[in-house]
Each structure stands twice: as structure tokens, then as C-alpha cells.
Amino acid sequence: MRPETLDNINASARVEEDVLAALGRPGWRYLAGVGLCALLALMLFTLWGGLIFRGLGLSGKNHPVGWAMLITNFVFWVGIAHSGTLISAVLFLFRARFRTSFNRSAEAMTIFALMVAGLFPLIHLGRVWVFYYLLPYPSERLIWPNFRSPLVWDVFAVTTYLIVSLVFFYVGMIPDLAVARRRLPGVRGRIYGLLSLGWQGTLRQWRHYGRLYLFLAAFATPLVASVHSIVSWDFAVSIVPGWHTTIFAPYFVAGAIFSGTAMVITLTIPMRRWLRLEPYITVDHFEAIAKILLFTSLIITYTYLVEHGLSLYGGNPFERDQYLYRALGDYRPLFAVMVICNSLLPLTMFIRRLRRSLAWLFILGILVNIGMWLERFVIITASLARDYDPYAWGSYNFSVVEFGITIGSFGLFFLLFLLFARLLPVLAVTEIKQGAEERHEEAGMQGASERGSEAYP
Amino acid sequence: MASYYFDNREEFLERLRALVDGGAAPETIRIRMPYQVPEAEEILGGRPSPLRFFALFGGLAGFGGGLALTIYSVLSWPIIVGGKPIVSLPPFLLIGYLLTILCGSLGAFAGFLLLARLPSGAALAADAEFPERFVIIVEEEERP
Numbered sequence: 001m002r003p004e005t006l007d008n009i010n011a012s013a014r015v016e017e018d019v020l021a022a023l024g025r026p027g028w029r030y031l032a033g034v035g036l037c038a039l040l041a042l043m044l045f046t047l048w049g050g051l052i053f054r055g056l057g058l059s060g061k062n063h064p065v066g067w068a069m070l071i072t073n074f075v076f077w078v079g080i081a082h083s084g085t086l087i088s089a090v091l092f093l094f095r096a097r098f099r100t101s102f103n104r105s106a107e108a109m110t111i112f113a114l115m116v117a118g119l120f121p122l123i124h125l126g127r128v129w130v131f132y133y134l135l136p137y138p139s140e141r142l143i144w145p146n147f148r149s150p151l152v153w154d155v156f157a158v159t160t161y162l163i164v165s166l167v168f169f170y171v172g173m174i175p176d177l178a179v180a181r182r183r184l185p186g187v188r189g190r191i192y193g194l195l196s197l198g199w200q201g202t203l204r205q206w207r208h209y210g211r212l213y214l215f216l217a218a219f220a221t222p223l224v225a226s227v228h229s230i231v232s233w234d235f236a237v238s239i240v241p242g243w244h245t246t247i248f249a250p251y252f253v254a255g256a257i258f259s260g261t262a263m264v265i266t267l268t269i270p271m272r273r274w275l276r277l278e279p280y281i282t283v284d285h286f287e288a289i290a291k292i293l294l295f296t297s298l299i300i301t302y303t304y305l306v307e308h309g310l311s312l313y314g315g316n317p318f319e320r321d322q323y324l325y326r327a328l329g330d331y332r333p334l335f336a337v338m339v340i341c342n343s344l345l346p347l348t349m350f351i352r353r354l355r356r357s358l359a360w361l362f363i364l365g366i367l368v369n370i371g372m373w374l375e376r377f378v379i380i381t382a383s384l385a386r387d388y389d390p391y392a393w394g395s396y397n398f399s400v401v402e403f404g405i406t407i408g409s410f411g412l413f414f415l416l417f418l419l420f421a422r423l424l425p426v427l428a429v430t431e432i433k434q435g436a437e438e439r440h441e442e443a444g445m446q447g448a449s450e451r452g453s454e455a456y457p
Numbered sequence: 458m459a460s461y462y463f464d465n466r467e468e469f470l471e472r473l474r475a476l477v478d479g480g481a482a483p484e485t486i487r488i489r490m491p492y493q494v495p496e497a498e499e500i501l502g503g504r505p506s507p508l509r510f511f512a513l514f515g516g517l518a519g520f521g522g523g524l525a526l527t528i529y530s531v532l533s534w535p536i537i538v539g540g541k542p543i544v545s546l547p548p549f550l551l552i553g554y555l556l557t558i559l560c561g562s563l564g565a566f567a568g569f570l571l572l573a574r575l576p577s578g579a580a581l582a583a584d585a586e587f588p589e590r591f592v593i594i595v596e597e598e599e600r601p
Binding site: 194 | 549
């Protein structure tokens with residue numbers, strides 16, 4: 001029997017049923033998953049409480065390595081956020097059809113990753129209750145933030161990114177919430193109705209909606225390039241060897257899209273199976289996403305080569321020694337794993353059979369994210385551990401508290417994603433219907449016919 | 458008042474075209490669509506969405522506001538940091554750029570709510586449905 005795909009299922013009602021079936025009563029496996037992730041998230045907040053009450057000495061941070069695992073996590077999670085915007089905004093502008101299978105979960109991933117990322121500078125602050133010093137407000141002390149500092153650019157970049165992503169996510173979901181209102185009875189249906197703002201699909205609504213979606217995509221697209229560039233300038237604007245390089249912005253942006261794409265694969269493969277979304281997220285779609293993974297991996301490999309070439313042939317002894325330390329010094333096992341996971345293993349995506357093997361894609365997605373986490377760790381830690389003055393050299397090893405917070409951040413992220421998968425439509429229902437109808441027409445198929453004229457109730 | 462229901466986009470558009478060609482005034486035709494169909498907008502005419510002005514003004518306000526905030530803040534306590542000029546335009550442009558995107562997006566969203574008349578209290582109170590099918594409702598023209 002031919003497998004069901006978007007091209008041959010009877011679109012309209014079936015799409016609604018299938019997608020909204022996920023909003024039904026959850027099974028024990030789901031509840032167990034939520035429970036486990038909630039415990040991990042609780043661990044994060046408990047350990048953070050420990051850091052607040054006992055002090056940052058509980059972390060492994062020291063002189064000279066003052067930015068370590070917590071900032072690694074910040075950069076990692078901001079990076080994870082990026083492919084959500086790439087898939088939802090950039091692929092929308094390029095009219096890539098396979099985007100509708102992934103865009104909702106990728107957008108949700110962006111928001112949750114940013115929420116988790118935003119915690120880390122706050123945890124790193126130590127005295128989190130004065131976080132508002134970062135915001136520009138007219139205080140009685142007449143002190144404003146230093147707008148020449150990349151750390152302040154970061155506050156603006158990440159906040160803007162979170163707000164724009166939230167608006168984009170919500171706007172994309174308004175018609176689908178109205179579908180959920182129609183299909184679900186009782187109080188839940190009413191809640192979806194309120195969230196859909198009374199959407200009815202009139203000409204006026206659709207007309208302005210279409211324009212809004214286009215504008216939001218256009219506004220969000222430059223953010224894909226700019227947010228992680230600004231994060232990279234946290235490092236590149238300083239004069240620390242290994243950080244002070246102009247290649248950092250494109251290097252970080254490519255890495256962000258690479259790791260985010262890997263996370264989309266890691267999340268959607270199990271989600272597709274649990275929620276029985278095989279007709280909507282097909283192996284072809286995964287193959288398309290795997291090509292993005294391969295492409296960004298090649299860019300990453302290229303930037304590794306350029307970065308290392310600049311260090312070795314640039315004529316700057318500090319840069320050269322820093323690079324040799326990174327590759328061959330205390331952190332060499334991490335460096336090796338990073339190169340294997342980010343540059344070598346993704347080359348398997350050149351083989352079509354592996355590109356279409358969901359089991360391998362799932363494993364590769366996890367390995368790539370391990371590699372990308374290690375990349376940030378090696379960049380941040382190794383550079384601080386060995387800068388100019390041998391008298392100030394040191395090394396860093398993370399503490400149990402930092403490790404627990406890192407694991408907890410994954411728990412929090414997966415908890416938010418699991419809740420999303422049961423509470424909101426995980427696929428863009430109206431967009432899938434539109435795409436399916438257009439495909440039917442292109443294929444010259446004739447759909448159902450007019451039911452006839454009847455009195456409007 | 459006559460109503461028509463369609464499962465199929467092409468047939469919906471055909472009927473809509475026939476109604477307009479047959480002399481029905483576009484303002485007497487109300488439609489509901491389960492997803493966006495740009496051709497319906499073309500058939501029924503109407504001015505292009507003025508949403509772009511909201512995005513434009515939001516973006517300009519964000520850019521101007523970003524530059525004003527940064528320049529005002531350094532001039533209100535002019536102290537040289539790291540040998541850089543008091544008004545350091547390159548980093549300030551970055552703040553302006555980010556606020557352009559933020560305010561442009563929020564402006565467009567606010568404009569959408571205003572123009573599409575959402576949230577619609579009447580629709581929520583009447584529990585009006587977002588239909589699964591295409592609907593055309595032709596109201597009879599009022600005769601003077």
C-alpha cells in the first residue's frame with residue numbers, strides 16, 4: 001500500500017483531526033516524561049538558589065577563567081534558537097514548502113531556547129536581584145548603561161529576538177487556535193476561542209493577516225544573522241587571543257543554525273512518532289532538513305580551517321600559541337570530539353541512504369549538539385585560561401553545581417517543549433491545508449464539488 | 458440573503474467570479490475562508506492593506522528612539538570611556554537597528570489588531586465559528 005503523505009491524504013478535515021488529536025488525553029509515557037523533565041528543571045532552580053545563597057564560589061569559575069560553563073550554556077541555547085527563525089521566516093520568504101512540517105515546532109523551540117538562554121546571564125550575575133541595572137531607565141543615580149559595551153547590545157538583541165519570535169509564533173497560530181476552538185468542546189474550547197481573539201477567517205482578517213505575516217518574516221530574517229553576531233562580539237570585541245577575530249560573527253551564526261537544525265531533528269523525530277504525524281512530516285522533509293545540516297556543517301568546517309589558518313600564519317605569537325593550546329593542550333580531547341562531531345560525522349549526509357535514515361539522523365542530531373556545546377566551551381574556556389601573561393595562566397574544571405544546572409537547563413527546555421506538544425497545535429494546520437490544496441490543483445486533481453446553495457443558519 | 462458553501466478552492470473562486478461578473482456589488486458579498494486565498498482578494502478588489510504604514514512608522518520610531526536614547530544618555534553624563542568618542546555612532550546604530558526591528562514588528566502587530574478588528578468582542582460573544590469550508594454570503598442590496 002502506498003504510504004500516506006501530504007500529496008494523497010484527503011486534506012481538510014483529516015489534517016485538523018490528526019493535528020488536534022495530539023491535544024487529547026496524554027498517556028503514561030508522556031506524563032512520565034513531563035515528570036522527569038520537571039524534576040530536572042527543579043534541580044536547576046534549586047542549584048541556582050544554592051548559588052544565590054552560598055555565592056558563586058560554588059561554581060568552578062576562577063581567575064583567570066571567569067566566563068565558563070554558564071556562559072557556554074548561554075551561547076549554546078541562543079544558538080539553538082536560531083534555526084527556528086531560519087525555518088519559519090527565511091524559508092517562508094524563499095517559499096520552501098517543506099517548512100510547514102517543521103515551522104511551528106521550530107518556532108516553539110526558538111522561544112523555549114531563548115527563555116532558557118536568558119536564565120544563564122542572570123545565574124552568572126550572582127546578584128540576580130540587580131539585573132535591572134542592565135536596562136536603560138532614568139534612575140535617580142543618573143547612570144545609564146554603557147551603550148558601547150557588547151554586553152548591553154546583547155540585552156537588546158536577545159530581548160528583541162524573544163519578543164519578535166513570540167509575536168511571530170502567536171500570529172502564526174491564531175487561525176489554528178480558532179480551529180481548535182471549533183473542534184474542542186467545553187472550557188478548553190473556550191480558552192482556545194479567547195486565544196484566537198474571535199478569528200472567523202473573513203476577507204478583511206485574512207488580507208491584513210497575510211501582510212502581517214510577511215512583515216514579521218521580513219523583520220525576523222535579519223535577526224537570524226544579527227543576534228548571534230552580537231553574541232559573538234561579546235568575545236570578539238575584547239582583546240583576548242582566540243576571541244579577537246573578525247571571523248567570529250559569521251562563524252557563530254553558521255554554528256547557531258547548525259546546532260539549531262540538529263535540535264529540530266532531535267525533537268521532531270520522536271514527536272512525529274508519538275503524535276502519529278508521519279503523513280505530515282515525511283522522510284523527504286527530513287532529507288531537506290538534513291541538507292541544511294550538511295551545508296552549515298561545511299561552513300563550520302571552513303571557518304575552523306580559516307580560524308586555524310589565521311592563527312598559524314597570521315604572525316601573531318599569542319594567537320598561534322592560543323590555537324595550539326586549544327587543539328593540543330589541556331582541552332585536546334574536547335577539541336577532538338568537537339571536530340569529529342561537527343566536521344566529520346555530518347559528512348555522512350552526502351550519502352542519500354543515511355540522509356533518509358531517521359535513526360541515524362536522530363543520533364547525529366544529538367552528536368552535533370554535543371559537538372557544538374563543546375565548541376563553545378573550548379572557545380570560551382581555553383582562551384581565558386591562557387592569554388598573554390604566563391603568570392596569569394590557569395585552568396578551569398566545572399563544579400557539580402554547574403554541571404547540575406546544565407543538565408537542568410535541558411530538563412527545563414524539554415519540559416516546555418512537551419507541554420507545548422500537548423497544549424498547542426504542533427503543525428500549522430491552515431498552512432498545510434493551503435499547501436495541500438495547491439498541490440492538488442497543480443496535479444490537476446479535482447476535489448469535492450459544491451454542496452449547493454442553502455440558507456445560512 | 459443567499460449562502461454558498463464549498464469544499465474546493467477552485468469552485469469557490471469560480472462562483473465568486475461569477476457573482477461579481479453577474480453584477481453583485483463586492484460590498485454585498487461576505488466571504489469566510491479556511492485558509493488564505495489571495496485570488497479572492499483580487500476578485501473582490503479593495504485597496505491594498507495599509508498595514509505597511511504601521512510597520513514603517515514603528516520601524517522609524519524604533520530607529521529614532523534608539524539613537525535618541527543612546528545619544529541623550531551619553532550627553533547627559535559625558536564621560537570618555539576607553540578613549541572612544543562621547544557620541545560613538547557605530548554601537549549606537551546597533552541599538553537603533555535592534556529597536557527598528559522590535560518596534561516595527563510590534564507596530565505591525567498593533568496595526569493588524571486595529572485593521573482586522575481583533576479581538577472581536579462580537580465574535581467571541583456570539584461564539585462565531587471559523588468555518589472548515591469556504592462560505593459566500595450575498596446580502597441583498599438596500600434600495601434607496
